[in-house]
Every structure is written in C-alpha cells, then in structure tokens.
Amino acid sequence: MTSKHIHEMGVAELAAAIADKQTSSVEAAQALLARAKQHGNLGAYLAFNEDATLAQARAADARVAAGERGPLLGVPVAHKDIFVTRDFPTTAGSKMLAGYQSPFDATVVAKLAGAGAVTLGKLNCDEFAMGGSNENSAFAVAHNPWDTGRVPGGSSGGSAVAVAARLAPAVTGTDTGGSIRQPASFCNVTGIKPTYGRCSRYGMVAFASSLDQAGPMARSAADCATLLTAMAGPDIDRDSTSLDRPAEDYTALLGKPREGASAAQPLKGLRIGLPKEFFGEGCAPDVVAAVRAALAEYEKLGATLVDISLPRTELSIPVYYIIAPAEASSNLSRFDGVKFGHRAAQYDDLVDMYQKTRSEGFGPEVQRRIMIGTYVLSHGYYDAYYLKAQQIRRLIAQDFQQAFAQCDVIAGPVAPTVAWKIGEKGDDPVANYLADIFTLPGSLAGLPGMSVPAGFGAGGLPVGLQLLGNYFKEGELLQAAHAFQQATDWHLKTPEGF
C-alpha cells in the first residue's frame, strides 16, 4: 500500500502504482466507487454497475499479472453519459433515454477500454449536452465542489465534478460549444477538446454533428495527453467525419523545451496571441486578473505575447445558436417513441403519440433548441438564418487562420465569469448563451482548445486559461499547458473537504 490514498493519485501515479503492484486495479476501482457513492450528493454520477467495473478491473489486473504495463492499464475512469456503453445505461441526461441500454460501446469508450482503462460509471451532464451549467440534467443537479451552491458548468458538469472532487482520476467529456473547457474552468480541472474529427463521434449521442467532439478531462495536462493519445485516431469505417490521419502520441512533447529553447525557458519562441475581444468589458475583472497573471507566467517561461483580433467573436453566439439547434432539431428526431426510449403511456393516434412522447421526454431547454432549429431550417427562413450562419462560420474560421499567421497559440479566458449560483440564470436562456462567448469561436472553427487551471477569482472560485491551437496542434497545446503546470501548482489545488 502506498502512503497516498487512491483518490489522491492522478492517472500517471495510479498507472505506475498498479504496474508496480503497489495497488491493484480492483482495489483502485473499489476505493473510487466507494468514494463516488459517499459523495453522491454532488450529483457527479448517474449510473454505476459495480459488477461490470470489477470485472473490467480484474481483467486489467490479469494483464498486469501477465507482465503488461501501460499508461492506462487498470486505471479507473468515468464517461460522460453522452457516450453509449454496453455495460452501463446511457441517458444523455434525458428522461427520453431513461433506462436505455446500448448494444455497443462508443469508439472512444472502446479505445480507452482497449488501453486497459476501467469504467467506474456514467457522469451527469446537461440533457443531450445542451447547457453550460448542468442544470438541464433530467436526473440530478450537479454541484461545484469549490462551492456546492454553485454550478460546475456544463455540459460536461458531472465530468468536471468527478475530477475536481477526486471521484475519478480522469474522465471523458464532450465539447460542442465549450462543454469540456467551461466546466473544467469552473472546477479547476484540465481539459482538452481536440480538432474536430480527431476523436470518433461513433457512439456519442449526437447534439450538433458538425461541432461535437470528445476529449479528456483530468488533473493535469500530462494526464489529458495520456488519455487523448488513447482516445483519438481514425475511425473512418464508422464515422465519416473522422479524419483519416494516423493516431499521434500526445505525450511526445511533454517536458521537452521547444526547438531552440532551453530548460529554463522551455517555451522560448512561443508566440501567444491575445484576442482583444476576449479581454474587453464583457469579461469580469477577477477573471481577467487571473488570466493576466497566468500570461505573465508564460512570459517567464519564454513565451512572447502578441495582440491579435478575432473580429467576429460576438457573432459566434448567434451563429452557434442557429447552427447547433438546427442540427440538434434533426438529430433528435429519432427520439419519437417508436423504437427505443420514452413513449407516452396514453395517446389517441400517431401524431398524439409523437407529441406527448416528445413533450414528456425532452426538458425545456432541449425543446427550446428543437423549436429554434426547426424554425431556422424552415422554408423561407433557411437562407436568412442557417445559410447566413454557415457563411459567417466560414469567416470566423478564416479569422483564426489570419490570427495564426501572427501567433502559435491563442490565449484568453475560458468564460467571462467564475461559476455562478445554481438557479441564478435559470429563467434566462440568453444570459446562459452569452456565457459561451469565448469558447464558441474555436468550436465553430473546429480548432483544438484547452482549459488550464490559472488561479482563482472572486470568492476563491477557479479561473481557467483557454489555449487555442491551430488544427492538429494538440501536442503543442499540451506541451504549453504542461510547461505551465511544471512551473505552477494551480492545477493541484483541491477544494476543501475533498
């Protein structure tokens, strides 16, 4: 037995402890399951299947016993309930899918399992990943462990809570408009959304197909790199939007100075672009202060700061809230009560069955987005809304390419504020949408993005630094985040009582 508790260990430590037989996968899984259940009031998990978890852990232990070592072998992780799983129910946080059992595992889930990771359970999220506070979950409110009266962010809220409260060393999340980065920021967790198409979407319950991306969340950039290495890669036989590009080792650049740089200033030569639109009036001063301090740290590491502009940042909100609901309105049509999921108990005819099933099964935010999406795709409105939004989306992507001519990564806040109080924005969808302003541009452009713990703002609440890279620059982003985490300890801070 090690001196540290299981839950105090990150992925690398735990994998090493299992490989060195200081602990076992079964022991680790049992400890984390017990802890997760003990902290059930945080609302992080939606489902467990202890038998399945322990069976996976025993299989991992058998591989260890046979002499195998691996960076994820035997390490317990948990999956956002957007990923379908054979051994656990999958709800996507919706009553519509209560009790739904998938006959197959999502590619991302299968790839992590293949690397020896063990599934602890399924994590709470906003219904169909629609939301930024986890308040849209049909099953449980998730609480931010830094202040349980506050939201953990969303939609991967349960994922962020599980990592922050040490209920899992690492988890999966999905990011459509900021759903990995924003909860990571709110909960002092490290998270990365890779380039669109890098992780297979097969087995992710679709929200907005052209934006949805899977990614890991963990306690460090290094652990994220380990997970992403296992998760990403081509899956062209099952997902046509999966990029046909060999998998990469995202840990390769970690701890290495940039080319021509030294160990003392490992990021020498790194140009960090600061979009002026990310630092204006719309961003809370405490957030700006934390981000500025983090950027000063980057300068110490050798990076230079460059002022840039992403002139269509504000437009990303209407553009996103046209495209994402449009795709969602169509993607969610399959939930009709005919084949699987919820069906109304009483109905008069087919149309009545559809109406009652969908009115009962979907929560208010999902219904709102289905209506918006249906509207913008309707005859006579398509050109003015959907088509126009697609045109602006292309311009936003072009803006990034111009910016990347001046810098290597783009940095700024993840969200304009720290985590807000549960219920605070409940009745105001627009207020919720505006909070996505800094994550949406990168999503619309399909770029990789991270949230890196950068310190604390008002009320001692975490602030995340957003790093955006050009396409396929996940390795460089992780390198830059890792260098920062070698120099600072923000990412190691744990909420009191956890």
Place this chain on the structure above:
Amino acid sequence: MSKQKQASLLVQGYEVVIGFETHAQLATNSKIFSRAATAFGAEPNTQACAVDLALPGTLPVMNRAAVEHAIRFGLAVGSHVAEQSVFARKNYFYPDLPKGYQISQFEIPVVQGGEVSFYLGDEKKTVRLVRAHLEEDAGKSLHEDFIGQSGIDLNRAGTPLLEIVTEPDIRSSAEAVAYAKELHKIVTWIGICDGNMQEGSFRCDANVSVRKPGEPLGTRREIKNLNSFKFMQQAIDYEVRWQIEQLEDGYEIQQATVLFDPDTGETRAMRTKEDAADYRYFPDPDLPPLVIARSWVDEVKAAMPELPRAMAERLVADYGLPEYDATTLTQSPAMAAYFEVAAKACGQAKMASNWIMGEVSRRLNNEEKDIAQVPVSADTLAALLKRIADGTVSNNAAKQVMDALWSGEGQDVDAVIEAKGLKQMNDSGALEAIIDEVMAANAPMVEQFRAGKDKAFNALVGLVMKASKGKANPQQVNDVLRQKLG
C-alpha cells in the same frame, strides 16, 4: 415533331405533359450507409443493424458500391457526374423512418442532366433527364396482421436508391411506358438494378398535367408507385381523362399526390398541396461532400458494357437489320450476344434475327424462360440456319429440327435432320417423277392454270410438296413445275 404528329397526340384538344421520377433500387450487397445486407424477403427486422435502427450514437458511412452504380448510370445516359455532390437530410416524422429524416441529395445531386432515347414505332423520341440522386429507402409499415396496431419492418430501411428525374418531356401514356421500359432496360443492362418491379426494385412516379397547346404548364398531379407497365398506362390514361373532364366542367386542378387502384382502374388523391410537409432540407453534417475523382469515373467508363441504344445502332449498321429488329434484340445483353454469335456463325443476320425474335422467343415465352436459360446454343442455331440457307432443309422442316434440339432429343443439327428424314429432295429426277404424277392426277387443275388461273399454280405446288412429304425444295418445285406447265 411535325405539327401533324403533335396534333395526333392531342386528347380532346389537350396536350398531355408528363415528367417521371423513378426510384431504382441499386443492386449492392449492403445498404447505402451501413453494412447490413439488402436481400429481399428476409424475416422482418433481421436485416437492420444499429445504424438502420438509428440507435443513439450511430452514424452513416457511404457505401462505395452505391456511388459506383450512380456513376455507371450517369455514364450510360450521358450525364455529368458531379465531382462533388452533397447529401442532405429530408426531415419528417413517420414510424418507418427511423432517424426522423431521410438522407438524400437535394441541391447538388451526383448525376446531372443526361437523356434517354427510345423508339416509339419508327419514331425516335428523346426524354431529357434533370438529375439522378442517391438516397436511402425507408422501412415498411405493415398495417395488416396487427389488430389496431401497425408493425414496422426496417429491413428495407437504408437500401440504396437512385432517384431518376426527367424533364416534363413525355406527351402520352404510350411514350411514358416506352420511356419507362427503356430506362428499365438501361438500369438492368448496366447491372445497377435487378429491375424487379413486383419487389419494388423499380418504382415510377408520374407527374401528369394537361394543357391547351401553347399554354403554360397545367397544374400537375403525381401518380405514386407505379410498379407495372400495364398499370402505368392505365393510370395515366385515367388521370388524363379525369383532368380533362375536370377542366371541361370548369374546375381547376389541385396539385396533389394520387394513388392508382388497379381494382377500380382509378386514381385517388392521398394528399393535397395544403398538407405538403416542409422537409427542412439541409446538408447532412454527418457526411462530408461526396467527392468523385475524374480517375474513378474513367475507371468505371472503361469497364462499361456497350449500351443498348449504341448496340442497336451498330446492329443496324453492321448487319443491315431493321430498327425494329435491332431494338428487340437489344432487350438484354444476353439476347444481343446470342444474336451476334448466331449471325456471325451462319452469315445470315436477318434470318437469325427472325428466328430469335420468332422461334426462339416464342419457345422461351411458353416456358417462361430467360434467354440465359435457352437450351439451344447460338452456335447450334447457326448450324441449323446454315442448313436452311444451303437448301438442306426447308424452313418448316427446320422448325421440326428445332423442336428436337430444344427438347434435347438431339444435339447435332445434321444428325437430327438425318434421323428425322427431313432433308429436302435435291434429286431432280425424283422430283420430276412426283410432279408428273401430280399433274397426271390433277389434270383439271393443270387446265385451269393454262387457262390463266394463277391460283391453280399454288395449289399444284402445295400438292407436290405434300406428295414429297415436305422434303422437296419449294423453289425447285416452283421452277420445275413452271417449266413443265410451259
């Protein structure tokens, strides 16, 4: 078209305008966006995988074979095969549509333009195509067998279809049927569709309207799911009469979708424009644009068979066949090949054509067989035709030889002729003896002929042929008899 002909097509002074939409089921082994099998007639829901059921998390992946089929079609009808086309979602709710949308192509289809030509009588007619696009089929709702409920069979869901759309170039039900038959011939000829209309592999929708010549297009009604050529003609004829009656009675035609009921012979509206759905088409974000490299099109082109129309024209040019024969013989690649082998082997193209369209086809039809199952090879037929040409057997005797060959009674043409004693009498001495006998026994008839009654000659020929038991060469009988009657 001449004014006269155009006028002859008018129905009670109205011009008929028809456009076609045909759904050809592509003969691929697996579905258009999943790996499930496409075979017809399996137990319900046994050929539907997670993708076809639209289970959460599933995604479509394009079947390359379906695209290749579309390219073949585009090449066959002289279309532009788009370098880049786009899949779109057609959104509507129906229980047999698992995703709540159908993946189709909307703004940019894979096959653009093109034309289909055919003969109606001896007149060549060309129908322009607007487009042909790839899409998936829906499942089936089964309303029988489930009291108060409906069953859903998703075996057909995701089956690849090519929807082929024409300009409104068709002017009569006869043209419509001729077009549909020609299209059917093309898709089966190039092997992209099995053409089975009963199983729904080739379904036609006809957009029908009528107008006074020179006026703008009338309001159309779409007759859905015409799955036999016979019903197609009946349905269009009924629809045209109905529309003209409506107009003559002072009513306006309402745009509508109608179904043909073969039992009553009538069309019946199933939905009108008012309840037309807004399908909210938009590009499918799960599928990148379909990119077809020029090199792929070239590859497919190199492997294309000679097309029926080109082949028919070649048969006319190379063998001197009439257009009718050439069209008939190019019903299928197997039929055409059978003709060409026989014609080349015997050197008697027209005779081969006659025999294939007559004796061979008649026997095949009687036995409900396909040319692929013909029991007499083209070479054997050629051997027989040679024996007619060289005077060994008469045409009639050859039919008896054919019977024996067909039934398997004999294999070798000469052996059968020998065994059946069907050889023509080429010994002029023996023939003269028979003719003398016949003339002696029928002196009054000889007299009649000499008195100027030509008919008597034919009767005498018949009597000679009979006396020779059919073995005499009719030409020779003619010559000798005429000589003797002097």
